[in-house]
Amino acid sequence: MIPALEATGLGRRYGRAWALRDCSLSVPAGRVAALVGPNGAGKTTLLHLAVGLLSPTAGSVRVFGETGRRDRVAFLAQDKPLYDGFTVAETLRFGRGLNPSWDDGFARERLAALGIPLRGKTGALSGGQRAQVALTVALAKRPRLLVLDEPLANLDPLARHAVMRGLMEAVAETGLSVLLSSHVVSDLEHTCDWLVVLNGGRVQVSGAVDDLLEGHRLLTGPAEEADAVAARLPVVARDRAGRRETLLARAGDPVLGPAWASAPVSLDDLVMAYLREPEAAALPRPALAR
Numbered sequence: 001m002i003p004a005l006e007a008t009g010l011g012r013r014y015g016r017a018w019a020l021r022d023c024s025l026s027v028p029a030g031r032v033a034a035l036v037g038p039n040g041a042g043k044t045t046l047l048h049l050a051v052g053l054l055s056p057t058a059g060s061v062r063v064f065g066e067t068g069r070r071d072r073v074a075f076l077a078q079d080k081p082l083y084d085g086f087t088v089a090e091t092l093r094f095g096r097g098l099n100p101s102w103d104d105g106f107a108r109e110r111l112a113a114l115g116i117p118l119r120g121k122t123g124a125l126s127g128g129q130r131a132q133v134a135l136t137v138a139l140a141k142r143p144r145l146l147v148l149d150e151p152l153a154n155l156d157p158l159a160r161h162a163v164m165r166g167l168m169e170a171v172a173e174t175g176l177s178v179l180l181s182s183h184v185v186s187d188l189e190h191t192c193d194w195l196v197v198l199n200g201g202r203v204q205v206s207g208a209v210d211d212l213l214e215g216h217r218l219l220t221g222p223a224e225e226a227d228a229v230a231a232r233l234p235v236v237a238r239d240r241a242g243r244r245e246t247l248l249a250r251a252g253d254p255v256l257g258p259a260w261a262s263a264p265v266s267l268d269d270l271v272m273a274y275l276r277e278p279e280a281a282a283l284p285r286p287a288l289a290r
């Protein structure tokens, strides 16, 4: 199947500084993919390249196999742009005028189900309601790929949950592919099924969340034996606390000595371990071999 997003040697420079460098990854269609990384990692740059708001300095990015056309891609920018003076109904009318594939029935039903009145001004809505209106506008374009830059920023936990649930419902109903950036990894664990970690403009991790979680373990044991364990297994990060050491290893469930405990990793453990070790990478071959 043609991937929703495929980047090959993708790079973008601002002046002499590379914001994104040598980025090669592929996100399959029908996934909810999370793009995480610290401030300045290059997330917005990658999203803008994906939707065609920026052009690459190097390499290429394809959406459903195409480098040029972006007519079935919807983009929700970081500041969730809505015209505060418009009512919700006017916002929908504006969207309908601009988008040939606009689904007005869907938009009205979705807002009614969320209890958001059409006659109110968008400027008077709560942050969570504004996020839902912006998401409804993006979904009503009936995109094949929806790209969202920090859709959970500035939302409380309930609103974050509601936004993620809305996205998952849209994916289940329409087969939509989603790429979203976020700082809040804990909100992504049960909703995103693909993970991309960007750090310092480079891709550190790209893969199915299930495979990544199954392929890593937290191993805790006596600090004096940790070097021997690390010599046998690919270790991403090490953390010593007194006489115990915890290793986050890229391994199934290794057989270790009786003094060692092995536990599954959470998405948060995994992301934090890679971000602390910028040289570590979990990428599909041949990127890993490189």
Ligand SMILES: Nc1ncnc2c1ncn2[C@@H]1O[C@H](COP(=O)(O)OP(=O)(O)OP(=O)(O)O)[C@@H](O)[C@H]1O
Pocket: 014, 018, 019, 037, 038, 039, 040, 041, 042, 043, 044, 045, 046
């Ligand atoms: N228009 C620009 N001109 C010059 N440098 C830029 C421009 N946009 C981004 N950069 C730089 O490129 C790098 C990546 O920025 P980008 O906004 O893509 O990161 P990000 O991961 O989205 O960060 P954040 O989480 O803070 O939004 C940063 O060092 C940033 O300063």
